[in-house]
Amino acid sequence: MxxxxxxxxxxxxxxxxxxxxxxxxxxxxxxxxxxxxxxxxxxxxxxxxxxxxxxxxxxxxxxxxxxxxxxxxxxxxxxxxxxxxxxxxxxxxxxxxxxxxxxxxxxxxxxxxxxxxxxxxxxxxxxxxxxxxxxxxxxxxxxxxxxxxxxxxxxxxAHIARDPLDPFFDDAKFLRALKAKRTTVKRALLDQTLISGIGNIYADEALWAARVHYNQPTESLSRAKAILLLAEVRAVFVKALAEGGTSFDSQYLNVNGESGYFSHSLNVYGQQGTECPRCGRLVVREQFMNRGSHLCRFCQRVRQSAISRSALRAG
DNA sequence: CCCAGACCCTGTAGGC
DNA sequence: TGCCTACAGGGTCTGG
Known part of the structure; x- marks a missing residue:
């Protein structure tokens, strides 16, 4: 965590x-x-x-x-x-x-x-x-x-990618690599050789903020969406840093043994059963990659047309 | 080479 | 009260 x-x-x-x-x-x-x-x-x-x-x-x-x-x-x-x-x-x-x-x-x-x-x-x-x-x-x-x-x-x-708060993080290189991947977007966000520092919590939060479904194929993600997603990753990191990190229980503490406050700012992670702060529909938790994925099924939908186009290209 | 899935690991919560 | 099971998911390794 x-x-x-x-x-x-x-x-x-x-x-x-x-x-x-x-x-x-x-x-x-x-x-x-x-x-x-x-x-x-x-x-x-x-x-x-x-x-x-x-x-x-x-x-x-x-x-x-x-x-x-x-x-x-x-x-x-x-x-x-x-x-x-x-x-x-x-x-x-x-x-x-x-x-x-x-x-x-x-x-x-x-x-x-x-x-x-x-x-x-x-x-x-x-x-x-x-x-x-x-x-x-x-x-x-x-x-x-x-x-x-x-x-x-x-x-x-050495094999870990620079993180998005690193001043030498290369946005263009990341966007190219993301486009070249043949996988889904949450898998890519969690791939530390592509972009580092993102785990399950901030992946779910950034995907919700950018209105992207975790199972969206990376190749079908528009460039605008990819840029937005990267911006939302940075935004959620910066906000969490300002609040001293996320703690649910005592699993994470700062060096003085104190909890952070970001858990009060979570929009979807661990919020299954509560209302989506954006549209009011219920946040759900689904199994993905042997982890929980938290999302609003209304705000975050796999773009079928994009998948069809990519499937046509692949076929 | 690339991707998906198995595996590691244990305190705690909840059911019975 | 106490036993049992499910659960949390980073990173690495392996098999396809």
Whole structure:
């Protein structure tokens, strides 16, 4: 459930608190949270302990903290990726949280704990909490971005597209790629190699705002609709960010353990049985891609004529 | 190569 | 009260 706005709230919350902090000690309580780490937990602990955190960064739903060496002579160890550096990568998955605490506060379901020493803020504790263990932490090497612009990214993020709030996101490239897809529009929105940061909640909200049905074939989506849809994705992201993200239960919290307010602004997600805010008809929930899709069947209809035309072309 | 679907994973809610 | 099942869906992998 943490999607771009929620991960960005976490990144922004971490930034002033942990930048410049040293990882004094690291404890892995559940090794399954290291699924994306290439090596055993001892390797994770060894490579993280003593390192200094730089300012956290984000692409889509991936969050990472570039690491400085805590040892002045470590630059000469000849490590293969020394030139590009390493980062602590976090993905929150379905239920992950990064909570910033004092040294005496524990959280239930903490899978990884990092004790931090900050030159200004003193002793801190970073708890990585994750109920369903779809999230992960790992130490990863940084690679140059494919388009060579802006910065490097962790190797496991290299295949993830820039997100629509990234200043280097290429609208024209996205629209071309969308048109070339042979799939349906919600699948495309959730495809992190096409556009990143969108999950089930914001996909449903953006589709409703743009009056597009989730099952509309991408090839039959008009250019105007595609442009509108991208604009609505950005709009819903910006609004959610302003409200501190979406929380339904305590599955998503900011770094201080607080909930966001965007759940009060949802138009269709989780609103089945209530009235569509636009036309007053009932919002429904349908199964799609093993997930719930929330929509107004009146406002959001598959354009049959467009499908017929594309079917004729295909046939 | 591209796309669809299976799979992972567990606390919580609700039924009986 | 307690057991059982359904549910939530990111990202990755595999099969067609």
């Amino acid at each position: 943490p999607e771009l706005p929620e991960v960005e709230v976490v990144r922004a919350g971490l930034q002033p608190a942990i930048t410049g902090a040293t990882a004094a000690s690291v404890t892995v309580f559940d090794e399954r949270s290291l699924r994306r780490h290439d090596g055993p937990s001892e390797d994770f602990v060894d490579r993280l302990t003593g390192r200094v955190f730089r300012a956290p960064e984000r692409r889509g739903k991936f969050l990472w903290i570039p690491l400085d060496s805590g040892h002045p002579d470590a630059r000469d160890t000849g490590a293969p990726n020394a030139s590009n550096g390493e980062a602590l990568v976090a993905h929150l998955g379905m239920s992950g949280q990064v909570l910033l605490r004092d040294r005496h506060t524990d959280d239930r379901l903490t899978r990884i704990r990092i004790e931090l020493d900050h030159p200004d803020h003193g002793a801190l504790r970073l708890n990585f909490v994750d109920q369903r263990i779809f999230g992960s932490m790992s130490i990863d090497s940084m690679l140059p971005t494919v388009d060579q612009r802006h910065r490097t990214v962790p190797s496991q993020v």
